[in-house]
Amino acid sequence: MPLERELALEFVRVTEGAALAAAPWMGRGDKEAIDGAAVEAMRALFDTVDIDGTVVIGEGEMDEAPMLYIGERLGTGRGPAVDVAVDPVEGTNLVARGLPDAVAVVAVAPRGTLLHAPDMYMQKIAVGPEAAGKVDLDAPPAENVRRVAKALGKDVSQVTVILLDRPRHEAIVRQVREAGARIRFISDGDVAAALATALPESGVDLLLGVGGAPEGVLAAAALRCLGGEMQARLLPRSEEEAARCQAMGVRDPDQVLTMKELVRGDDVIFSATGITPGSLLRGVRFTREGAETETLVMRAWTGTVRRVRAFHHPERKPVLRDLAAFRRAAGE
Numbered sequence: 387m388p389l390e391r392e393l394a395l396e397f398v399r400v401t402e403g404a405a406l407a408a409a410p411w412m413g414r415g416d417k418e419a420i421d422g423a424a425v426e427a428m429r430a431l432f433d434t435v436d437i438d439g440t441v442v443i444g445e446g447e448m449d450e451a452p453m454l455y456i457g458e459r460l461g462t463g464r465g466p467a468v469d470v471a472v473d474p475v476e477g478t479n480l481v482a483r484g485l486p487d488a489v490a491v492v493a494v495a496p497r498g499t500l501l502h503a504p505d506m507y508m509q510k511i512a513v514g515p516e517a518a519g520k521v522d523l524d525a526p527p528a529e530n531v532r533r534v535a536k537a538l539g540k541d542v543s544q545v546t547v548i549l550l551d552r553p554r555h556e557a558i559v560r561q562v563r564e565a566g567a568r569i570r571f572i573s574d575g576d577v578a579a580a581l582a583t584a585l586p587e588s589g590v591d592l593l594l595g596v597g598g599a600p601e602g603v604l605a606a607a608a609l610r611c612l613g614g615e616m617q618a619r620l621l622p623r624s625e626e627e628a629a630r631c632q633a634m635g636v637r638d639p640d641q642v643l644t645m646k647e648l649v650r651g652d653d654v655i656f657s658a659t660g661i662t663p664g665s666l667l668r669g670v671r672f673t674r675e676g677a678e679t680e681t682l683v684m685r686a687w688t689g690t691v692r693r694v695r696a697f698h699h700p701e702r703k704p705v706l707r708d709l710a711a712f713r714r715a716a717g718e
């Protein structure tokens with residue numbers, strides 16, 4: 387039996403809550419306040435949901451994170467046993483600076499089916515459904531660009547590659563340019579970037595480069611729902627990081643992680659709510675009456691993709707009523 391479809395709406399509430407809590411801090415430059423508010427809201431909302439959840443992708447290890455740490459139990463304990471991957475603010479820098487495409491994200495799947503990715507770097511390639519099965523993490527960027535162009539029936543010059551703007555991507559950037567494709571650089575947020583490859587309206591065709599491993603699992607969960615593909619490789623940079631790969635069950639860190647390893651199965655629910663205004667999702671918009679959110683929620687089991695626009699009245703929401711930052715932004 388797959389996870390109950392009603393759970394999807396519960397996870398919408400969870401990411402909405404994190405986004406509503408983080409959004410008042412937009413542009414204020416205070417990364418800790420942004421994360422703190424979102425984590426607190428997400429934690430509180432999770433505990434109203436009938437799941438027996440364990441955090442597998444979270445805010446860090448138990449001793450370094452007070453909430454949503456890896457191994458933490460979530461939910462009422464009365465529902466299905468699930469793995470929970472969270473990123474209450476994917477792109478804290480984006481919120482701190484008021485830049486586009488920061489999102490609050492969760493993915494939930496039956497216990498034992500999400501990769502327990504350690505917090506380290508990960509090499510990634512991601513594409514939407516049409517190019518799924520056609521790319522290869524180990525092929526040169528120019529080759530992948532050509533394959534994507536062919537799969538999409540486009541000229542290479544019409545292919546858009548999305549990349550984190552980092553010095554470590556210099557060689558990839560050079561090769562993509564030589565191949566003749568276009569590039570969209572982002573300062574942060576490669577979950578939204580991977581998601582964009584599978585949403586035709588985004589104008590983005592291929593994600594390449596190195597980002598965070600936890601973000602890689604969340605992106606793979608989203609692509610699982612959309613029929614896209616991701617391939618990845620953990621990049622431990624020390625003996626200690628290599629040992630953490632082992633401890634998390636990845637015996638050969640050099641192994642290419644395919645969709646099968648990243649998200650084992652078609653039973654996964656993914657929800658992302660926009661925090662700052664973006665190309666995929668509207669950000670949180672405050673009005674005199676309250677706040678408006680937009681959420682993308684998907685279930686891989688059925689492939690249903692929903693966009694949920696919601697209007698929130700903070701004074702009628704116990705969980706949000708207590709968030710001081712929210713009250714301030716709402717002008718109470």
Ligand code: VTB
Nearest residue numbers: 476477552574575576577597598601
């Ligand atoms: C990415 C991105 C995140 O970190 O994974 C990136 O998705 C990788 O780390 O939003 P570096 O910043 O060290 O390159 C973020 O940008 C921030 O967590």
